Amino acid sequence: MTQTPLFDTVCFVGIGLIGSSLARAMRKHGLARRILTLDPSEKARKTALELGVVDAATDNPAAVIPEADLVVVGAPVGATQAVGGAIGPHLAPGTIVTDVGSVKLSVIRDLGPYIPDGVELVPGHPIAGTEHSGPENGFAELFEGRWHILTPVTGGDPKAVDKVAELWRRVGSQVEIMDPHHHDKVLAITSHLPHLIAYTIVGTANDLEGHMQQEVIKFSASGFRDFTRIAASDPVMWRDVFLNNREAVLEVIQRFTEDLTALQRAIRWGEGEVLHKRFTETRAIRRAIIDAKQA
Numbered sequence: 238m239t240q241t242p243l244f245d246t247v248c249f250v251g252i253g254l255i256g257s258s259l260a261r262a263m264r265k266h267g268l269a270r271r272i273l274t275l276d277p278s279e280k281a282r283k284t285a286l287e288l289g290v291v292d293a294a295t296d297n298p299a300a301v302i303p304e305a306d307l308v309v310v311g312a313p314v315g316a317t318q319a320v321g322g323a324i325g326p327h328l329a330p331g332t333i334v335t336d337v338g339s340v341k342l343s344v345i346r347d348l349g350p351y352i353p354d355g356v357e358l359v360p361g362h363p364i365a366g367t368e369h370s371g372p373e374n375g376f377a378e379l380f381e382g383r384w385h386i387l388t389p390v391t392g393g394d395p396k397a398v399d400k401v402a403e404l405w406r407r408v409g410s411q412v413e414i415m416d417p418h419h420h421d422k423v424l425a426i427t428s429h430l431p432h433l434i435a436y437t438i439v440g441t442a443n444d445l446e447g448h449m450q451q452e453v454i455k456f457s458a459s460g461f462r463d464f465t466r467i468a469a470s471d472p473v474m475w476r477d478v479f480l481n482n483r484e485a486v487l488e489v490i491q492r493f494t495e496d497l498t499a500l501q502r503a504i505r506w507g508e509g510e511v512l513h514k515r516f517t518e519t520r521a522i523r524r525a526i527i528d529a530k531q532a
């Protein structure tokens with residue numbers, strides 16, 4: 238359904254899976270008059286143009302950034318400082334800059350210094366995605382029924398936060414405001430650790446001797462298959478997530494390792510009640526998540 242445009246011109250700095258999904262959703266709901274992108278990848282620019290996701294695409298910040306009243310940074314978090322240096326000098330007064338990075342403290346640290354007076358930074362993170370990347374894999378419905386976390390900066394204008402929140406509501410998300418430090422700790426356990434575990438399991442299976450490796454592929458129609466989906470996620474994105482949320486991730490890995498060791502010990506000593514108790518607790522968590530989704 239087309240709505241009143243919230244913005245005149247939006248520029249996506251990085252038109253990959255997430256940027257192109259938001260661009261599609263903004264197009265679908267009529268939330269901007271013009272959609273532009275700044276992306277160093279010729280392939281991404283060409284694909285986004287051919288698919289009609291954007292109206293214009295360039296690798297020259299001066300050609301698009303001054304035009305935008307909304308800038309959405311959708312590049313890997315490790316590129317944030319380079320993005321800041323490229324766009325900072327071209328941002329027009331009154332522009333809102335938001336982002337979709339999976340880590341928030343590092344984005345505020347790396348982008349904040351490049352935001353001039355009169356421009357508002359509203360960092361954000363959609364809790365939605367897939368294991369695919371690139372503009373060809375985006376879709377307008379990605380954010381429907383999902384959370385969008387905003388982590389406002391100290392001294393930021395609440396009106397800019399409200400406007401970005403409204404944008405995400407209009408593409409179907411529920412918005413939550415969170416402290417960036419807290420965000421990084423929560424996501425370390427709910428998103429970053431699960432990805433690390435998936436990368437490890439699939440890597441370990443891949444390192445097995447020849448015949449075992451073939452069996453793994455042959456019989457992977459079970460739990461292992463779910464891990465291979467997660468472990469197929471973008472290597473650049475996830476390298477950057479781990480390097481930029483180092484402290485919080487290292488803390489949860491420590492906790493996880495201790496818990497794994499406790500289960501290892503229970504298996505070694507045949508302590509069935511320890512295993513049964515743990516598995517009963519975790520089954521209840523799964524059911525609570527499903528119930529909360531249905532409510």
Ligand SMILES: NC(=O)c1ccc[n+]([C@@H]2O[C@H](COP(=O)([O-])OP(=O)(O)OC[C@H]3O[C@@H](n4cnc5c(N)ncnc54)[C@H](O)[C@@H]3O)[C@@H](O)[C@H]2O)c1
Pocket residue numbers: 250251252253254255256275276277278281311312313314316319320337338339340362363364365366367368369370371372471474478
């Ligand atoms: N994929 C997910 O599931 C998911 C979910 C939520 C948030 N995120 C976050 O969204 C961001 C984008 O992820 P994605 O999955 O869309 O990645 P993607 O690989 O699909 O797209 C990233 C795009 O950024 C471009 N880019 C790289 N360096 C750039 C630079 N210096 N300036 C401008 N563009 C640049 C790339 O060319 C590419 O087109 C990341 O920060 C990621 O942490 C991803």
Ligand SMILES: O=C(O)C(=O)C[C@]1(C(=O)O)C=C[C@@H](O)C=C1
Pocket residue numbers: 338339363364365366367368427428429467
């Ligand atoms: O569904 C998936 O493929 C995802 O991994 C999405 C997922 C997540 O962990 O939930 C991945 C990274 C994000 O920053 C947000 C969402």
